[in-house]
Amino acid sequence: MKAHDGAGNVSAASAPLTASTSDPLPDTQAPSAPANLRAAGFTSTSVSLAWNAATDNVGVTGYEVYRGDALVTTVSGTALSYTVTGLTPSTAYTFTVKARDAAGNVSAASNSLEVTTLDGSAPEIPAWAPNTSYQQGALVTYDGKTYECRQAHTSLPGWEPANVPALWLLK
Incomplete structure (x- = not known):
């Protein structure tokens, strides 16, 4: 570095300075478990x-x-x-x-x-799905369990079998 004054005089250079940036700290924190x-x-x-x-x-x-x-x-x-x-x-x-x-x-x-897994000779039971029309007696799987439809309806999000026992009977 050199200094300049109003008369145009310039000083001698200062001692050199060496600088470096450091690498950011590495991410060592594991995510939470799902x-x-x-x-x-x-x-x-x-x-x-x-x-x-x-x-x-x-x-x-x-x-x-x-x-x-x-x-x-x-x-x-x-x-x-x-x-x-x-x-x-x-x-x-x-x-x-x-x-x-x-x-x-x-x-x-x-x-x-x-x-x-289900027995391969038994008919497949579909997974419950929202926005699906179900008839009384229909079987579905949800959360690893089998449920029977108690009354005809079209399913909506939030009406999962475990949440609505008026619509679904756990088998």
Whole structure:
């Protein structure tokens, strides 16, 4: 650095100064574990899983779905569901989900969910869905359980079988 005065005089240069920037602190904080892992529906060869979002100090970039200790798939982005296919009829499976952030930090596992696929010889029971017309006696699966429709209606969000026992009977 040099100083200048009003008469145009310039001082000698100051001693050099070396500066550098430091790398930001690395993200070492793992996301929270995904919550409320549940079966949104299942057949003899598939299970539709759903879970509540995990949180992170920087942001969750995806989820890892496990069957037992084996990684089934990685779901990118903010998707909160996945359908596992290629399963064997009448077989029990245990699933968990972990969240991952951009730095590669992985959360603890969600709650463990055990689901038994349907018998392949039995007729498939569809998963409950909103905005669907149901007739009395119709069977649906919801949250890993089977329900029977008590009275004809068109389903709406919030009218899930577990929430409306006047419309659905747990089998």
